Amino acid sequence: MSIEIPEPNGSLMLAWQVRNRHVLLVGGGAVALSRIELLLQADAKVTVVAPKIDPTIEQYEKLGLLYKVHRRKFLKDDLKMYEGEASRKLDQFSGVDHFGPEEMEQIEQAVKQEQFALVLTAIDDKNLSKQIYYWCKAGRMQVNIADKPKQCDFYFGSVVRQGSIQIMISSNGKSPRLCHKLKHDKLEPLLASLDAKTAVDNLGKMRGELRHRVAPGEDTPTIKERMAWNTQVTDLFTIEEWGQFDDTALNRLLSFYPKVPQRQDIIVVPLENF
Amino acid sequence: MSIEIPEPNGSLMLAWQVRNRHVLLVGGGAVALSRIELLLQADAKVTVVAPKIDPTIEQYEKLGLLYKVHRRKFLKDDLKMYEGEASRKLDQFSGVDHFGPEEMEQIEQAVKQEQFALVLTAIDDKNLSKQIYYWCKAGRMQVNIADKPKQCDFYFGSVVRQGSIQIMISSNGKSPRLCHKLKHDKLEPLLASLDAKTAVDNLGKMRGELRHRVAPGEDTPTIKERMAWNTQVTDLFTIEEWGQFDDTALNRLLSFYPKVPQRQDIIVVPLENF
Structure with missing residues (x-):
C-alpha cells in the first residue's frame, strides 16, 4: 500500500469561532486596527487596552462596535478582567466524571462571558510583550504577539471575503506582501468573476x-x-x-x-x- | 470621517502554529485521517486514541509520523496524559509579576511537552463527544468536535498548498462541498499557473x-x-x-x-x- 506523505513545515489553517467571545487587544495603533477589522468580521467582543487610540478605532468605539476601550497602559490583571464566579468553579470541575446540565451551563458562562478566547498584542515594548506571552501561557491562554513569531500560538494572513466565503492566504511568514498581492491581484478578481x-x-x-x-x-x-x-x-x-x-x-x-x-x-x- | 464597517457573521481566519506541540485526536476513521493529514502538514505531535484505526493512519504510524496511537476507547484522563511537573507549577505562576529565564523555561516546557495545544474528536458517540467538549472547556483547552459546530472553538476548511503558500477556503458552514470545488476547480489551477x-x-x-x-x-x-x-x-x-x-x-x-x-x-x- 502506497500513501502520500503530507508536506511538512506548514501551518494548521483554521477558521476560529469567536462570536460573542471576549478577545483582548493590547495596543491601539495601525496593527491593532487591522486586528480589530478581522475580529469584528468574526463578531468578537473586543476589549482594547492602550494609552493612545487610532482615530478609526475611536470611530468603531463610537459606533458601539467595541466591547470596551481602556485608555491606559496594560496591567497584568487585565488578562483576568472578566473572570468571576463561574471561572473560579472551573478548577473544581476537573474531577467531575460526568457533567449535568447545570455544570455545562456554568462552563458555558465561564467560557463565553468571563474568559478571553484570544489575547493579541500590537505594541512596541518588547519586554512587556514577552511578559504578556508568558502570563498567557501560564494561564493556558492563546496569544499572538505581533512581530514575534516565536511568541505566537497563531499567525494572521491576508483574507478575502465575499459573503459567507472567506479565503485566507498565508506564506508561513516568508512574504506577507506576496499574500497581499495574491489576494488583490488574483483572488479578489476571481471571486468577483464567479459570484461565489x-x-x-x-x-x-x-x-x-x-x-x-x-x-x-x-x-x-x-x-x-x-x-x-x-x-x-x-x-x-x-x-x-x-x-x-x-x-x-x-x-x-x-x-x-x-x-x-x-x-x-x-x-x-x-x-x-x- | 467616514469608515467602512467590517462585514459580520464570519470567522477569524488563522494559521495555527502547532509545530512540536501535542495534539490529541479522538477517533480513527475517515474524518480522523483527514485531520491527521492537516496536522502533519503543520508538524504537530499527534496522539490518536481509538479502538479501530484506519489503514492509512496505521501506515502513518508505521512510518513514525505519529507521536502515539492508543488502540482503545477514550478515557477522561487522556486529556492530561502528558501533564507533569512543569504543568503543575503553572498555577503557582499566576501571582508572579515578572518572569525570569528559569520560570520562562518551565512554562515553555509545560506548553510544548505536557499540554495538548488542541483536542479534536471525530467519533459517532454524541454523548461522549459532548462530555469531551465540556471537559476541555473546564480545563481551558481548545477543541473541535466534528459535526457539532456549537462545540467547536474552530472549524476546518479546504486547504490548497504550494510550498510555503497555504490557502484555506471556508464557507462558514454553508457548503463545504463548494469550498472543495473552489479549491479543486479554481485555486489549484490558479496556483499551478502562477508558480507561486x-x-x-x-x-x-x-x-x-x-x-x-x-x-x-x-x-x-x-x-x-x-x-x-x-x-x-x-x-x-x-x-x-x-x-x-x-x-x-x-x-x-x-x-x-x-x-x-x-x-x-x-x-x-x-x-x-x-
Missing part, C-alpha cells in the same frame, strides 16, 4: 431545505443519504452555474430527491450553442 | 538577504526602512515575474538598496514586444 457569494448562498439554501423539509431526520442512514445526494448534486454544476440559479431551479433540483438529477434536467442549453 | 511557490521562495530569500547581509540591524528606523523598501520592490513586479527570477536577478535588485529600482533596471523587454 450567490453560489454558496444557493447551496446553503438547498442544504437547509433538504434537511428541514425534503428529507428530515437525524438518524445515521438519513444523514448519509442526504450528504451523498448533496455532494453529487453540488458537483453536477460549475460554481458559475450555482451563482446563477434562482429559487425555481433549486426547487426543481430538490424535487428529484432521493434521485440525482442530470444536468439537462435543470439546464436548458441555449439554441445558439448547438 | 518559486515567487514566495524568491521573496523570502530577498527578505532574508536584506535583513542579514544588505541592511542588518534591529533598531526601529532600520526595520522601517527595510520594510518600506521590501513592500515597494515586491509590488514592482507581478507574481508571475517573481516566479521567474533567479539569484542573479535577486542580487541585482538588492544592489539598489536603499534606492528602489525601476522595472526596466531588472526586466529587459524582449524586442518582439516593441
Whole structure:
C-alpha cells in the first residue's frame, strides 16, 4: 500500500469561532486596527487596552462596535478582567466524571462571558510583550504577539471575503506582501468573476431545505443519504452555474430527491450553442 | 470621517502554529485521517486514541509520523496524559509579576511537552463527544468536535498548498462541498499557473538577504526602512515575474538598496514586444 506523505513545515489553517467571545487587544495603533477589522468580521467582543487610540478605532468605539476601550497602559490583571464566579468553579470541575446540565451551563458562562478566547498584542515594548506571552501561557491562554513569531500560538494572513466565503492566504511568514498581492491581484478578481457569494448562498439554501423539509431526520442512514445526494448534486454544476440559479431551479433540483438529477434536467442549453 | 464597517457573521481566519506541540485526536476513521493529514502538514505531535484505526493512519504510524496511537476507547484522563511537573507549577505562576529565564523555561516546557495545544474528536458517540467538549472547556483547552459546530472553538476548511503558500477556503458552514470545488476547480489551477511557490521562495530569500547581509540591524528606523523598501520592490513586479527570477536577478535588485529600482533596471523587454 502506497500513501502520500503530507508536506511538512506548514501551518494548521483554521477558521476560529469567536462570536460573542471576549478577545483582548493590547495596543491601539495601525496593527491593532487591522486586528480589530478581522475580529469584528468574526463578531468578537473586543476589549482594547492602550494609552493612545487610532482615530478609526475611536470611530468603531463610537459606533458601539467595541466591547470596551481602556485608555491606559496594560496591567497584568487585565488578562483576568472578566473572570468571576463561574471561572473560579472551573478548577473544581476537573474531577467531575460526568457533567449535568447545570455544570455545562456554568462552563458555558465561564467560557463565553468571563474568559478571553484570544489575547493579541500590537505594541512596541518588547519586554512587556514577552511578559504578556508568558502570563498567557501560564494561564493556558492563546496569544499572538505581533512581530514575534516565536511568541505566537497563531499567525494572521491576508483574507478575502465575499459573503459567507472567506479565503485566507498565508506564506508561513516568508512574504506577507506576496499574500497581499495574491489576494488583490488574483483572488479578489476571481471571486468577483464567479459570484461565489450567490453560489454558496444557493447551496446553503438547498442544504437547509433538504434537511428541514425534503428529507428530515437525524438518524445515521438519513444523514448519509442526504450528504451523498448533496455532494453529487453540488458537483453536477460549475460554481458559475450555482451563482446563477434562482429559487425555481433549486426547487426543481430538490424535487428529484432521493434521485440525482442530470444536468439537462435543470439546464436548458441555449439554441445558439448547438 | 467616514469608515467602512467590517462585514459580520464570519470567522477569524488563522494559521495555527502547532509545530512540536501535542495534539490529541479522538477517533480513527475517515474524518480522523483527514485531520491527521492537516496536522502533519503543520508538524504537530499527534496522539490518536481509538479502538479501530484506519489503514492509512496505521501506515502513518508505521512510518513514525505519529507521536502515539492508543488502540482503545477514550478515557477522561487522556486529556492530561502528558501533564507533569512543569504543568503543575503553572498555577503557582499566576501571582508572579515578572518572569525570569528559569520560570520562562518551565512554562515553555509545560506548553510544548505536557499540554495538548488542541483536542479534536471525530467519533459517532454524541454523548461522549459532548462530555469531551465540556471537559476541555473546564480545563481551558481548545477543541473541535466534528459535526457539532456549537462545540467547536474552530472549524476546518479546504486547504490548497504550494510550498510555503497555504490557502484555506471556508464557507462558514454553508457548503463545504463548494469550498472543495473552489479549491479543486479554481485555486489549484490558479496556483499551478502562477508558480507561486518559486515567487514566495524568491521573496523570502530577498527578505532574508536584506535583513542579514544588505541592511542588518534591529533598531526601529532600520526595520522601517527595510520594510518600506521590501513592500515597494515586491509590488514592482507581478507574481508571475517573481516566479521567474533567479539569484542573479535577486542580487541585482538588492544592489539598489536603499534606492528602489525601476522595472526596466531588472526586466529587459524582449524586442518582439516593441
